[in-house]
Amino acid sequence: MQYYIVNDWTILAGAMVEIRIGRDFLREGVVESYTPDGSIVWLEQGQGFGRQLVDKSSGFKIYISEDRLRAIGRVR
Template identity: 40%
Template sequence: MDLRRIDDWGLLGGASVEIRAHGVPVCSGMVDDVTDDGGILWIRSTIEGRRLFEKAASYEAWAIEDRLGFHYRVSVS
């Protein structure tokens, strides 16, 4: 599957994602939690443990899995 950018982080709870900063992968794992407004999420990675990412800090979430309800951005990795 091609990774697809997800703009609405509020939909990502429990999803497998890759986090990118300026197009460069920085972390991948399962979304452990997300704020109600979708501005911050926590990734649980088997390698790096639990990490926080803020959308306002130019991080992007790219879905590793297909899931009903995801709103994909047109660009594909």
């Protein structure tokens, strides 16, 4: 399955995404909300792990699969 890095985090509300640092997978979850400038998202991790703040300035990257991009209407 193909995954893409997302630079504009403001398009991701409600999407299931992967959080990585470099190429290292850290966690996955659903983007609940984001700051107006898109530099921070709140990720609901599920399975008892709760909510986590993720910010670009700490080096986190967000990746999403093509199927999930389609699900939020970003790929046709």
